[in-house]
Amino acid sequence: MNLALRDVRRHIARFVGTAAGLGLLLSVVVAMQGIYAGMVDDATILTRAMRADLWLVQRDTVGPFAEASRLDPSVEARASAVPGVRRARPYNYQLIQREHRGAVLRIALVGLGWPDDPGHTLPLVRGRHLAQPHGEMIVDASLGLGLGESLVLAGEPYRVVGLTRNALTSGGDSVAFMTVGDTQLVAFDQSAEATLLERQRVVERLRRTDLGRGQPALEDLARDPRWRAPALASPPLAAVLIDADPHRIAEVQATVRRWGDVTVYTQGEEETLLLSGVVQRARMQIGLFTVILTLTAAIIVMMIMYNLTLEKTHDIAVLKLMGAPRGRLLGLVLQQAWLLGVLGYAVAYAIGELLFPMFPRRVLITTAISVIAPIATLGIVTLASVVGLSHVMRIDPASALEG
Amino acid sequence: MTDAVRAVNLSKTYGAGAAAVVALDKVDLTLPQGTVAALLGPSGSGKSTLIKALGFVSPGDTGEVFFEGRLVVKDGRPLADLAQLRRRHLGFVFQKANLTSFLTARENVEIACEFGGKTDGRRRARELLDYLEVAHREHAYPEMLSGGEQQRVAIARALANEPSLILADEPTAALDSVRSRSVMELFRKVAHDRGAAVLVVTHDHRALDVFDVLYEMEDGRIRPSAHRSV
Structure with missing residues (x-):
């Protein structure tokens, strides 16, 4: 006979209520971890989406995302001529805010080098890539624009031809991709x-x-x-992206580094600039908040487990007096803790599936979070049940005889 | 007749020095199987301490306890697995029924069978509830049972492993006189039908005729009672 399940069955409403409460708490913990992961991913998604080997930006700047960068358009032609460079692409990036159908849209415009780069590297979920040098754009679905819808920028309509998912800036703004020429038209x-x-x-x-x-x-x-x-x-460019022969990237980098008007970063360095600069404080803040929330959850679970055990003190004393094996009594506490953890996590998972997509910031549940969160939950409830287990060990069977 | 339990020169003192209280003072007691005995005495006379010592819950400081002829506690030291002894050979009935609150009447008996290593716990639990005339309440939780029904279930639980010794600590304190007598008669029935020794601590003098033998305790010492027994 499973004592833990019998106890749960007897107090099912309270147990489910407790599990739901724990689930809400866990969902907040998971959400914070997801927002943290989303922030890191958002910060680097733009650079990764471009799949460039090297980024040329204005000299002594950490552009184009961490700060403004202006490059003369001639840098593109110059870079194309460097031995080992397979392709140089112009790149523009700027934030704009426009009203559309009564709503305020904050858009990060990213310019792609037409005709070499119509957006083939972008992960489209619907629609197509750019097919003409002017008047088309690919936008992130989070912007709320539909395929075929037009947005007026700088007095001209731009039609949505493709949709991406999760193309956001580190600030959470949705990205729209168009040709560099169009971004310049909008910017200037x-x-x-x-x-x-x-x-x-x-x-x-x-x-x-x-x-x-x-x-x-x-x-x-x-x-x-x-x-x-x-x-x-x-108008100037924000950056020039270089695709180099894989075995000559270092050579190209060394060549461009000698130029006086540009600074060159590898893809990894560009991502590091974003993570260490733009989102560093937010990461630390959310990271610390996540740690505090996790500890809070652990303490609350510990108190719940202790109270659940405390109210069974007399029952346990009687069972001890009857000669119940120690393992059965410890199992009663431990199995309930695990059940609470499993139910709590299931509630958190359901809440995540239902509500996280509605959050204004992206909540990215990475594989690591998916694997670690349930294991950590089980770890926390197991650890939290230690106080309950210790109470069970201390209960004197003689107390059952004391009325 | 074999002795279920025998205490020899059993003593226990709480506290030390001037604050020392002698709870058991060289108690000698023998309970043969099939005997139902009452233990009378005022509060603080040592009845509960004796029950705890004979139930292997809290041993005496000195003296010996034999169980079915075997020495199992000597001068406070266990010479056998006392938890297993309790599990397999002892049954307890308390002042309040002390049933496990989250188990039904049948499960309360069944779990005791499980602890005692019985494989047919469910069947045996039903049999015992039937024997004690509460089978119709097998699915009820303790809080749904009347005081008398709870005590019957508690007795069924005490009988789960066919114990040699049943210790009952004021089992009728919360019952009216009719139910009280009914419970006492059950103990007699259990002792005589099943051959168990039953020791009942009681203040209730209305049903003393049910018992085979009466003991009285005072200041930690035990003696045959002056009250009439059957």
């Missing part, structure tokens, strides 16, 4: 008035100089709609 959107004013300023300057007065054709050139004023010249 100039109103017609600004363009006209700049052209007029150039004409006025020409009229005040001998050069302008001597060559009137220059004034015509400045009025030509195809001409772009220097102040409105080609």
Whole structure:
């Protein structure tokens, strides 16, 4: 006869209630671990999605995610010419906030190097990759935009052609991928008035100089709609991504390192920059919070187990007096602790499945969490039952005779 | 007739020095199998201490206890596995029935059978409940049973392993006179039908005619009672 199950059966409502309470507590612990894992994953997902060997950014910066980076577009062509480089791609990254259908959207725009990089490295869940250099974008599903829906940016509509999942920045903002050209258009959107004013300023300057007065054709050139004023010249890139021959990455890195206007990072270094800088404090905070929550859960389980045992003191004394083997009585406490742990974890798991997808921040239940959390739960309840077990050992069977 | 239990020169003292209280003072007691005996005496006379010593729960400081002719405790030292002795050969009945609260009436008896190593615990539990006329309450939890029913189940539990000795500590204290007598008669029936020795601590003088022998304790000493027995 299993005494633990008999006791649970007798007090089923209270036991289930206790397990549900424990489950809620465990779900918070798991959620914190999931948010922590999600934060780490989000911080590196953008760099990993690009699958580049090397990242070239503005000299002495830790861009493009940890801080702003501006590179002259010519760096792309220069990098392409380095021996060992198979492909150099322009890359842009910027955060924008727009209103759409009455909701505020915070979007991290990532520019892909068209036509070499239409987004083949992105894990699409629906739709397709970019098929034209302008007016299309791939967005993360968390943005809430549907396939075929259009978003107006810098006065022009951009149609959603593909959806990704979990493409988020370290700040939790959803990512939209478009061509580098489009991101530049959005980032450096100039109103017609600004363009006209700049052209007029150039004409006025020409009229005040001998050069302008001597060559009137220059004034015509400045009025030509195809001409772009220097102040409105080609916007910079955030980075240039290099795909190198696998065995020549170090060689390419050494070559580019000698350039005066760029800093080069490997994929791993770029991820480290993000983890050690952008999300370091948040990681530490959540990490500490997780530790405190785990300890709190352990103490609460310990008190629950102790109370469950304490209220059975007389029953256990009687059973001891009847000569119950010690293992049966210890098993009563231990098996209940395990059952509580299993039920509690099941509740936490169900809560996770139902509620975690609704959290504003991504809760990433990694394989490690999936494996460690139930084992840790069993470990905690086993450890927590030690006080109960010790109480069982101390119960004097003679106390059963004392009424 | 074989002796179920025999205590020789059994003594026990609580505390030390000026605060020492002699609970058992050179007690000699023999209970043959098939005997139902009452142990009378005022509170603090040492009745419960004697029950604990004879039940191998709290041994005396000096003296010897023989169980079925075998020396099992000498001067407070166990010479046998006392838990196993309790499991297989002893039955306890308490003032309150002290049934395990989370087990049904039948399970309370069945678990005692299990502890005693019986493989047919369920069948035996039903038989005993039937014998004590509470079989119809086998699925009830203790709190659903009346005081008399609880004591009957407790007696069934005490009988689970066909014990040689049943120790009952004021088993009728919480019962009215009718139920009290009924329980005492059950003890007599158990002793005579099944050959167990039964020692009942009681303050209830209304049913003393049920017992084969009466003992009285005072200040830790035991003597045959002046009350009339059957």
